[in-house]
Amino acid sequence: MTLIKNRSELLGNSSSTSNREARELALKAIESAIEAVNPRKVITSRVSLSGDILKVDGRSFNLSRFKRVIVVGGGKAGGSMAEAIERILGDRIETGVVVIPHGTRDQYKTERIELHEAGHPIPDENSVEGARKIINLVSQTGEDDLVICLISGGGSSLMCLPRDGIPLQDKRRMTDLLLKCGANINEFNTVRKHISSFKGGSLVRKVYPSTLISLILSDVVGDPLEVIASGPTVADPTTFEDATYILRKYDIWDETPESIKRVLLDGLRGSIEETPKPGDPIFERVYNVVVGNNRLASRAALKELKKAGLNTVFLTSFMEGEARDVGIMLAALAKEVRASGSPVQKPAGIVVGGETTVTVTGTGKGGRNQEVALGAALKIDGLEDVLIASVSTDGIDGPTNAAGALADGYTIARSRRLNLNAEEYLRNNDSYNFFSKLGDLVITGPTGTNVNDISIVIVL
């Protein structure tokens, strides 16, 4: 594994033998974590074919019972997932369409599955075309067919099919309104699902009565299936009433495009179909399987630390909250290990997964993970046995070229020697420039996967 591109620089910045050891361990753990959720690997390790028996995460499907196998789906990891599933099923796959971001098709080679490029993070006409191709394909399937759907982050934008009568620009306008009004992610999704013919389980309407296996690489904390790629294969408990209520609650009904108002009002009157609800018989042959998530990555990091002889704890894959405060919290964990051997004795390795947020008030450059590291650095100043690293598993932390950063008990002292005021950098949300000057950014480039963020605390 040579995932981390500036490994030698990071090791060169070691301040002691034991600090170098901590850095090596952290980098190895990060690489193992990201490698564990490589889209190819998660498909290969959760899906296998033996004779006619397709095993998916412990459940068996006898392929001889199916006439055709069709592969659909989309997301940023779609290309790798498609390659992996072709490698397993080969010419058992009759055909397929998977939607991937513009400019990435050349990286992949598939025989049976068409890789269709579309817009991300803003959907374009290709996104609509991609979703339509998928709908057309699955609409031709019957009871004897098996549809395999590959879902990963970005799928919501890449596969986009507004309800009849809603132009794409109106859908985009609605997205803008929802983002700006302060609606939370659940409210946002409730509206989105009700103006779509694809999201919120709507895809399943077209797949039914075929059997559907949805292989999901989760990019949302806690793996809420209805949220990942807006849940095209998952029942939707929300209603047209909910969607309309949200637009009124945030006082954006008047600004809502006419085409969308019309759909929502038709929905309220019952003249167009609701999204399919939990308990709907169309979900009887639907198998949603999370093949990769933050926990899988976190546990791989943990295993690496354990292998090196550390006493380890995996705390959570649900970490959320303001990045700098999560950094403070990680420091608090390290301090207790040093002071009392809780929750584990030295040498200790603690892994925390999730995704933090940054409330931007400054004008600097940074990312969630870099700010976690900077928040931590200020609290572990002088604790020479402590190292805290935080990275985004997609390799892209905020609008920067770094995956994250590495902080240790020497960070603040080193920054002072360079005349950097760490508190000032934090105040200005300028974590990127801070760690860039120290040479302690962690740089991987885009990794092709995304299961949010991993933070590692090492006390040697």
Place this chain on the structure above:
Amino acid sequence: MTLIKNRSELLGNSSSTSNREARELALKAIESAIEAVNPRKVITSRVSLSGDILKVDGRSFNLSRFKRVIVVGGGKAGGSMAEAIERILGDRIETGVVVIPHGTRDQYKTERIELHEAGHPIPDENSVEGARKIINLVSQTGEDDLVICLISGGGSSLMCLPRDGIPLQDKRRMTDLLLKCGANINEFNTVRKHISSFKGGSLVRKVYPSTLISLILSDVVGDPLEVIASGPTVADPTTFEDATYILRKYDIWDETPESIKRVLLDGLRGSIEETPKPGDPIFERVYNVVVGNNRLASRAALKELKKAGLNTVFLTSFMEGEARDVGIMLAALAKEVRASGSPVQKPAGIVVGGETTVTVTGTGKGGRNQEVALGAALKIDGLEDVLIASVSTDGIDGPTNAAGALADGYTIARSRRLNLNAEEYLRNNDSYNFFSKLGDLVITGPTGTNVNDISIVIVL
């Protein structure tokens, strides 16, 4: 123990048998935590007398070697600590002075130790008189005497002795300037110690060459001895140069009272004495002993949960950061217990200690712990097996009559039925009114001790 006054109301709010069980457990754990750091109890359990042998936290002092035993000190727990030490040493104590807050003397009964009342949290002339009485007393001691000093939170204000030539009002003005300019607690203390004849180890100059045992009840996260009550018995590594630099750094030198400028400039010139530094021989016979701290309280809570059969983890006594984000973090811990049995299997009890902060932007009423609980409540909505409680061990959370609050998987649903918008209450820093309406404040009244805050996560 009947520390929690609204216990029956809190249990009456149970939403299920198992929720009631979780509530009972949480309240018991909170009571055990606070009881464990009762000032009487911490003195009694760390200090004992057997014949002539005084044992203090494992170290033995032969009282027959000392001519006189003198007790001094101060802090909010001073009255209880004085009573406890009298109960142990009785008429072995020759005399003593301990400074306690105004209006509390009637609660205590001491025979040998004078309880002197003074101002808190703002020092007054009685604070100066109290510090002077102590200095006079210890100045008369010699090599053959033993001085026992009782230190607890509030001591900094209760025992206040500005350097010669600095009127009390100038010292107060300086405190105001430092609080407003954005100096951190270390910078604040650096200046304070250099304008005091008592803080920053200066008391030890007067005690020397007597033996000094300082019994410290820590009200500061991490027990930094030089910070608790401004460390009258602890060496001070900071200098007049540092103090002056800080006033210039925050651009408040010009506003600094003339009397203080004069002292600092004299200090820079070396014409008045520095605070005593680490390694100074006057500290050779000084024994600073932390008799109670957050960890002691946290471990008592943990023990209570363990006794009830829960799988327990004590995470840290160093928790800091924005209160609502710490609440989110506690929720993240509960979610992972439910999802994967990490860091421990259900039924689980996790204890986290420390002290959070609240960045006030709203106009509501609340406290750190109530905001921790509200932040958590929003993230555990619907998780019926989860309960998160957070309390201040002094029983006074922010400017409220509550010690903290209790949140569970039913909190948000119950608040909705009362037409309360939890997010709005949080935005307005109005956690007190939110939990007050739910009847889920935890009310103890002032507990007479303070080792910061304890949060408890229970998943049944």
